[in-house]
Amino acid sequence: MADKCYYCEHDINDRPHYVTFYTTEEEHDEPLCDTCYAEWLESLKG
Numbered sequence: 001m002a003d004k005c006y007y008c009e010h011d012i013n014d015r016p017h018y019v020t021f022y023t024t025e026e027e028h029d030e031p032l033c034d035t036c037y038a039e040w041l042e043s044l045k046g
Contacts, residue, residue, distance in 0.1 A: 006030035
């Protein structure tokens with residue numbers, strides 16, 4: 001069973017990139033596809 005991207009909800013056929021998201025007093029790891037992961041990395045640059 002393929003993972004689904006947390007943002008775009010597309011199936012991830014290769015290895016997903018897991019990113020930790022923090023909410024109020026909780027943290028959770030979510031899979032991102034290559035495209036969404038690249039965009040997430042760019043957002044960290046500011």
